[in-house]
Amino acid sequence: MTESGMVDLFVIGGGINGAGIARDAAGRGLKVVLCEKDDLAQGTSSRSGKLVHGGLRYLEYYEFRLVREALIEREVLLNAAPHIIWPMRFVLPHSPQDRPAWLVRLGLFLYDHLGGRKKLPGTRTLDLRRDPEGTPILDQYIRGFEYSDCWVDDARLVVLNAVDAAERGAEVLTRTAAVSARRENGGWSITTKNSVTGETRNFRARCIANAAGPWVSDVIGRVAGANSSRNVRLVKGSHIIVPKFWAGSNAYLVQNHDKRVIFINPYEGDKALIGTTDISYEGRAEDVAADEKEIEYLLTAVNRYFKEKLRRQDVLHSFSGVRPLFDDGKGNPSAVTRDYVFDLEETGNAPLLNVFGGKITTFRELAERGMQRLKHIFPQMSDNWTEHAALPGGDMPKADYETFFNGLKEAYPWMSRTLAGHYGRLYGTRTRKIVGDAKGVEGLGRHFGGHLYEAEVRYLVSSEWALTPEDVLKRRTKHYLHLTEAEQAGFADWFAGANLVAAA
Structure with a gap:
C-alpha cells in the first residue's frame, strides 16, 4: 500500500458537485484530492437533460428562492463557459x-x-x-x-471543473474508490483502491467532503462508519x-x-x-x-x-x-425539492461534510457554500473566487463565442465549419492544444469517422483522464452518435493497441 501525505480536503465523488467542490477548494489554496470510483460524470452528471435553467415548473411548488438562485447562476455559468x-x-x-x-x-x-x-x-x-x-x-x-x-x-462541465481543480493543484483519481475512511488522531485515514491497476493508497485528510450523489448514504455508513439524520x-x-x-x-x-x-x-x-x-x-x-x-x-x-x-x-x-x-418527505417525485442540503458532522475533530441533493445549475453556488461551511476548519483559506472565473476554454473576451469562433476559422482556414464548431464547442480557447500547428486535416492524425481524429483522442487521454473508448465517445464527446457501429469498433481496436499517455 502506498502512503500519501496529509491533505486538507478529500472529496469523494467525481460528479458535478464533487468536481465543483474540488475546484473551489483548490482555488482557495487548500491541498485537495478528488476520487471517483468510475469515470468522471459516469453517473447522474452525464445523464441529465443538458440544461442550465431556473426550473420554471418549480414555481408551481413555491420554490421561489431556488428558482431565483438558479436564474442568477444561469448567467454566471453562461459567462464562465460560453463554449x-x-x-x-x-x-x-x-x-x-x-x-x-x-x-x-x-x-x-x-x-x-x-x-x-x-x-x-x-x-x-x-x-x-x-x-x-x-x-x-x-x-x-x-x-x-x-x-x-x-x-x-453536462459531462464536459464536470470534466472542465476537474481540469481546473487539477491545474490549481488538486490530485484527481478516477477509477479509484474510497474503500474505507476512519477517524484517527483528529483526522481521517482513507484507503483507496484503483479498479484498473489494483493499487491501494492510504491518505491522511483533515476533512472529507462526501459528494457521492446516489451513493452518498453508502459512503456515510459503509465507508466512513458514520451516521446522518438526512437521506436522499x-x-x-x-x-x-x-x-x-x-x-x-x-x-x-x-x-x-x-x-x-x-x-x-x-x-x-x-x-x-x-x-x-x-x-x-x-x-x-x-x-x-x-x-x-x-x-x-x-x-x-x-x-x-x-x-x-x-x-x-x-x-x-x-x-x-x-x-x-x-428527501423532504414529499410523496410525488416531481414535487421533491431540487434544492441541496449540507450535513456537517465533526465527531473527533474529523469533519465529514455530506452533500444531499442539488442540480447542475447550482453546482458552483453549492460548492461555494459548502466551503463556507468549512471556513472555521480552514481559516487560512482564501475568499470566494469562482463567480467571475472562467472554466478552462471559456476565457473569451466578453464571453463572446461567435467572435471566438470567427477567430478560430481565421486561424485554421482549412478547417470545415462543422469541425471547427466541434472543437470550439467542446474545447473553446484550448482548441490549439489539440490542433496545434496543423496545416490540414492530415495533421490531426488518423481519422476514425465523423469528426473524430487521433489528435483529439490523444488530448483527451493525456489531459482529461479518458481511459476507455467509451470515455472518449460518450462522455468527453458525443462521437458515438455520429460514428457507425463499424467505425466505433475500429476505433476501439485502435485504442486498445495505441501507445497513449494517460493523465497523471
Whole structure:
C-alpha cells in the first residue's frame, strides 16, 4: 500500500458537485484530492437533460428562492463557459386542458424577473397559426409562449471543473474508490483502491467532503462508519434521442396530462433529446436504464402536440439517470425539492461534510457554500473566487463565442465549419492544444469517422483522464452518435493497441 501525505480536503465523488467542490477548494489554496470510483460524470452528471435553467415548473411548488438562485447562476455559468453553455429559446404550446394561460403567463413573468436577467431575451407570446415556431405543432394549439434558458454539455462541465481543480493543484483519481475512511488522531485515514491497476493508497485528510450523489448514504455508513439524520430520495429520469423532426434552432416544452413537462431539445445538430420522466427508484444506481413504459410515455407526450408522429423505431438511443434528491418527505417525485442540503458532522475533530441533493445549475453556488461551511476548519483559506472565473476554454473576451469562433476559422482556414464548431464547442480557447500547428486535416492524425481524429483522442487521454473508448465517445464527446457501429469498433481496436499517455 502506498502512503500519501496529509491533505486538507478529500472529496469523494467525481460528479458535478464533487468536481465543483474540488475546484473551489483548490482555488482557495487548500491541498485537495478528488476520487471517483468510475469515470468522471459516469453517473447522474452525464445523464441529465443538458440544461442550465431556473426550473420554471418549480414555481408551481413555491420554490421561489431556488428558482431565483438558479436564474442568477444561469448567467454566471453562461459567462464562465460560453463554449459549452449557450442560450436556447423554448417554445411552450399552451394546452387549455392543463394549466390555465394566466398561470403560465404569471410563471413566465416571474421567470423573467426573479433572477435579474441581463443577457437573455425575455418571454414573448406566439400565435402558433402564424409564427414559424408553430409550423410543426398540431392546429388545435393556437397560442404559445417563448422564453429563454441555456443548454449545457453536462459531462464536459464536470470534466472542465476537474481540469481546473487539477491545474490549481488538486490530485484527481478516477477509477479509484474510497474503500474505507476512519477517524484517527483528529483526522481521517482513507484507503483507496484503483479498479484498473489494483493499487491501494492510504491518505491522511483533515476533512472529507462526501459528494457521492446516489451513493452518498453508502459512503456515510459503509465507508466512513458514520451516521446522518438526512437521506436522499432516488428519482429516476429517462431520456430518448430521436432524429430531429422540426426546422429551426428552438426547443419545445410541452405539458403532459399528468402536469409533468417534457423538453424536446435540438441535439448534436440533426437529432433531438426528449425527456424526462420522474419515477421513484429503489434499485442499484449502477443498474438504472430507461424501460419501455418510460419510452412510450415520452413518445405519447410528444405526439400529443406535434403533427409528425414519433414511433418506437424512431428512438435511436435512450439513457436514464438517478437523481439523488434530498428527501423532504414529499410523496410525488416531481414535487421533491431540487434544492441541496449540507450535513456537517465533526465527531473527533474529523469533519465529514455530506452533500444531499442539488442540480447542475447550482453546482458552483453549492460548492461555494459548502466551503463556507468549512471556513472555521480552514481559516487560512482564501475568499470566494469562482463567480467571475472562467472554466478552462471559456476565457473569451466578453464571453463572446461567435467572435471566438470567427477567430478560430481565421486561424485554421482549412478547417470545415462543422469541425471547427466541434472543437470550439467542446474545447473553446484550448482548441490549439489539440490542433496545434496543423496545416490540414492530415495533421490531426488518423481519422476514425465523423469528426473524430487521433489528435483529439490523444488530448483527451493525456489531459482529461479518458481511459476507455467509451470515455472518449460518450462522455468527453458525443462521437458515438455520429460514428457507425463499424467505425466505433475500429476505433476501439485502435485504442486498445495505441501507445497513449494517460493523465497523471
